[in-house]
Each structure stands twice: as C-alpha cells, then as structure tokens.
Amino acid sequence: MMLQRHLSRTRLLLGSLALLVFLTSHCNLLTNQACAQDTVQVYILAGQSNMEGKAKNSLFDHQASAPETKEFFAHLRDGEKWLEMDDVFINYLNRNGHLTLGYGSRDRTGIEYEFGYRMGKQHKDPVLLIKTCWGGHSLYKKFRSPSNPVPDSVLKQDLEQQVKNVQRNNEKKDRNDPAPTADEVRQQYGDSYRMMVDEVTNTLKELDTRFPELAGKKTNIAGFVWFQGWNDQYNGAETEYDHNLRMLVDDIRKEWKKPKLPVVIAVMGQNMSQEAKGAMKVIQDAQIGVAESDEYKDSVRAVRTAVLVDKAAEELYPNWRQNFEKWEKTGSDFAYHYMGSAIWMTRIGGHCADAMIELVGKD
Template sequence: MSRLVVMQVLIIVAMAALPAVSKADDTYQVFILAGQSNMEGKASNELIEHQATDPATAEIFSAFRDGDKWAEREDVSIKFLNRHGPLTVGYGSPNKTGLELAFGTAMGEYYDEPVLLIKTAWGGHSLYQKFRSPSAGLPSDEVLQAELDKAQEKTKKENEKRNRNDPLPTMEQIKAEYGVSYRNMMTEVEETLKNADELFPQLKGKKPHIAGFVWFQGFNDMFGDYATQEYEQNMKFLIQDVRKAWDSPKLPVVIGALGQNGSKPAAENMKAIQDAQLAMNEVPEFAGNVKTIRTDVLVDKTAEEKFPTWKENFEEWKLVGSDRPYHYFGSAIWYTRIGNELAKTMLEMKGSR
C-alpha cells in the first residue's frame, strides 16, 4: 500500500467532507500538546524501528517513512523542551517516541501552511496541583494546612533519620506548587513563539496562529483525597483559561481520555477520571469545539496479551512493547493510534466550524 493510500486510510477518508484549506504564505499553524508522561511519549525508538521494518506491522508506520529511513518533515516542526527540529521519531522521552509523530504528520498533510507542534509535558504532574489553572484558585485553607503539616512532618522524620537540619517547608512553598506546570506551559509557548525565527528558520517572517490544544493526562489525579472529585471542574477551568490566555474563545480542544485499562473495564478511580474527561463532551459552551476521545478502545491487544509474561518471554515481548501498562505498554502501535484519532477529531471539529 502506498504512502498516499495509507494517509487516506488514516485521515482523508474519515474527513472527506472537510473544506479545502487555503494557503496563507504569512502564517503557520501552532498546536500545543500538553500533559504528563504519556504526552511525553514512551514507545522506545528500538521498538518502533523494528515494527516499521517488520512486514507484519510496517504498513502502520509507512506514513512516517521516507524509503528505508524515517522522514524528517520540512513542513512540520516540533519543540519539546530543550529539543527542536523537523518532525520525526525521537521526540518523546529520551530515546522514545509518542503520539506527536502521528498527530503532526496528519496536520502536515492537511495544512498548506507550515505546522509547529509545541509539546509541554512533565511526568507525574496532576491537574489538581501542578497543572491547576488560575480560575481554579487554590484549595481551601484547611486543605493547604493539612498538606503543610504532612510535608513538615515528613521533613522532621527525614532530618531525624539522616541526622540533618533541613528547613521545614513553608506555606508559601506549598502554595507555589499549585499551577507551576500551567505557568511553565504558558512560558514555554510564549518563549517558543518569540524565538521561532531563530529556532525554525523556515518560519522566519511568518505569524503564528494557535490552531488547537491537545490534552493527554490524568493518571496522577487518580490518587489523593480531592483530585478525582475535582477533575471535571478543573478541566473546564483549564480549557477556559488557555483560551483566554491565547485570545481564542473557540480554540479547538481535543482530550485523550485516560485509557490504560485497555480491554478491561476501568477501575473505580480510573473510571472517575475517564468520566470527568468524557463529561467535556456534554458541556454546552464546548459543543463543536471540545471533544474527548476514548483511548482504551485503541488498545494494542498484542502487547496487552503478552505483557503478563514479559519477564519470562522478554525477547518476544520487546518486539511489541517497551514499558508498563501505565505507559500504554510503551506500545508504538497504541501511541500511533491515539495520535491518529486525536488528529482526526481535531480536523473534524475544524471542518465543522
């Protein structure tokens, strides 16, 4: 199957009714990809290299190849913290790849203008705390005081255990952790766009247009006394705040719902986060411009089936997976499916506006 036909299978057939995108020589399209470790991307480059050359799976990755090598797209650039360049493999966690490869490829095929992906992702960061946006405010004084007491008690025990005299955490330090990743995300976007001419010479003289926001996060919000029950409201606040910050009241937003349960029913807290994310599909003000997709239904069943005995059959396992279930088995196929579905959903929303 040719590369063009593969792309039609992934995107074009599903969006045949979308209007053509006119060329604007003076702009480029910007997509913000935000979240925690699974937005970073955890499919090992060794695995994706194998599957891209294995006849049984090569077709899945053919859209990202240029002959026998990985394509480096001239029309799609990416910035992920201290790395930047043309879109290709390896823009996940070190020596890994994530959903950005499939998502960015789809955007590049769709737009005549250049595309820039800005990925702002940090493992282990919750929406309740670090990604908390301004409209959510701070938790109650009672909650903050309990957190401070716990942190101070922990430091005291560590000091006694290690014969140290580290200062006790302060309330200011406790409060500062709330929203730190949200603020870092905003700074990363601002700094990248300010320095785009230098980082990406092909964009010099062009103006950025923030075209969409992709959110793939939720695992750490399954833990704690308040995170799960506040997730739905905090998700609304996040969407509203990024739109306000980027002066785009109807900015298209696509959310990848927590899906590490795969083929199995989600457990209690995971289902609570899934339900909170899927609830965005029912918010009246978000109709037509915010969409949550399920990621569990995209599961790589081969990796899922082989994981329970991965230690005993490691040589077989490493040909299908490269990480734990909480990282979607490090499955290049699962991450690719997620990236494709997020892209398709994003473009469907744009086509309906």
C-alpha cells in the same frame, strides 16, 4: 486608434511581466515549488508522562520492518529511514526541528509523530507542535489553572504534611533541611501550568532563531491536546477532575485569547480491553463528560484511547518478563505508559488529529 491599441497592449505586457516577477520571487515558480504560507498553525500538546511519549524508538525501528507490522508504519517512512517532515516543526523543551521520530522521552516517541503527520497533511500552512509535558504532574495540583485557586484549608493541610515529611526525613537521615513555608507550598499549585505558558510564549518569541525557515511568519494558536490523568487517581483528586478540567479549558482560552480554541482530550485508557473501575473510571467519565457537555460540545472532543489498544502487546504483557525477547519486539514499558506500544501511541496520535481536524476544518 492604432496608437491606443499599442499602448493598451504595452500596459498589459508590462503588467503581466510585473506579476510574473512577483510570483517568481515570492513563490519560487522557477523551481515549481509551492508558495510558502505566511501563518504558522501552532498546536500545543500538554500533559504528563504519556504525552512525553514512552514507546522506544528501537521498537518503532523493528516494527517498521517486521512483515506483520511494516504496513502500519509505511506512511511514516522515507525509504529505509523515518520521514522528516518539511512543513511540520516541533519544540519539546530544549529540542526543536523538523518533526520526525524521537521527540518523546529519551530515545522514545509519543503521539506527536502521527498527530503532526496528519495535521501537516491537513494544513497548507506550516505546522508547529509545542510539547509541554512533565511526568507525574496532576491537574489537581501542578497543572491547576489560575482561575481555580486552591482553598486555604487544603493549603494548610498540605503544608502541615510537608513539614512533617521534612522533619521525619531529617531525623531518619540526620539532616537539617528547612521546612517549606506557606508561600512555597502555594507556589507548587499551578507551577506546571505556568511552565506550560512560558514554554509556549518563549517558543513563539524565539521562533526566528529556533526555526529559521519560519522567520517572519505570523503564528496562530490553532488547538490544544490534553493527555493526562494518572496522578489524579489519588487522595480524592479524581472527584474534582471534572471541575479542574473545565477550569483548565477556560483558562487556556483566556491565556491565548481564543474563546473557542479547539481542545482534544485523550481519555485515560490504561484499563485496555477491561472495564475501567474506581478513580480511573471517575476521571474517564469526567473527560468524556466535559467534551459532551452543552458548554463545550462544539469545540472540545474526547478520544477514547482504551479502544485503540494494541492487542498483541496486551496479550503478551502479563508474562512479558518470561517472554522478554518477544516483548522487546512488541512493547517497551509498563501498563501505565500504554505498555510503551509504538502502535498504540501512533493510533492515539492519529485519532487525536482526526478529532482536531473535525474542529478546525480545512485551511
């Protein structure tokens, strides 16, 4: 009897030791660090120049220390420096690393900083943002998705116009540039969509080398954020925006085999505090309408960006040239780039994250 008890205690002790060794080696309990998760939650941020990010880093720096705005940015600060996130990573074209300030256009930042901050807080898993955006690219043409081919009549008209443009330019500048072919014009439709898919594919394929800390981990494409619209205001493209956006949502879901992939749409908001009119209003209605339709209401959200406007920048913007010194401490770009407002970009990123969290839930 005593021997059986001794053997039972021995087995229990050995089992406990084995478990301790396993936990220590895999979760680094000796240094009281959390066990790293095995899956990387991937969010794709796509669109045109406003997704690139146009708020100057110098404006962020000023407003992070100015008495009237410093509290707004306090959660993104690590002492006197900008927070570099341990568990949130980003890939933007040829740049990659831990998320921090400056992953927008050159020396600028966009919505990704606040978005990534909040998603990092939401997930126990590490988070990876993949930005795929190019200025001036329309949904009608550049981002047109594969299941939405352009009609032959449109291609013919586009080809004729491009041929005329080349001929006119040759005559004007005494050049001899070749006119585009029908196939070359056809390839212009959807080339940004294809580049977006390639960016995502290549980033995930090279995950181990671009992000050594994520080596060996699984990846889960968890959500898609769309921030675009300006270049669809012309030549009647706005009338097709509703259809083209639905096709985009369907096609990215097919592409990544996620029938209910959460999608957040940052609605055009360059109208600021004014009512939107014309083509902008048509695109806004389409973006909101898609999100609220019966087909997508459970998996798509629209974030109205106009209501998040930076009122201080909006008030100063009409006369910014006459008040340039003050303007540099308030905004940093034109109205179509949300005035380059660090506050407005950060608000949009935060609200897009909140909408995404509503869709994806908690780990």
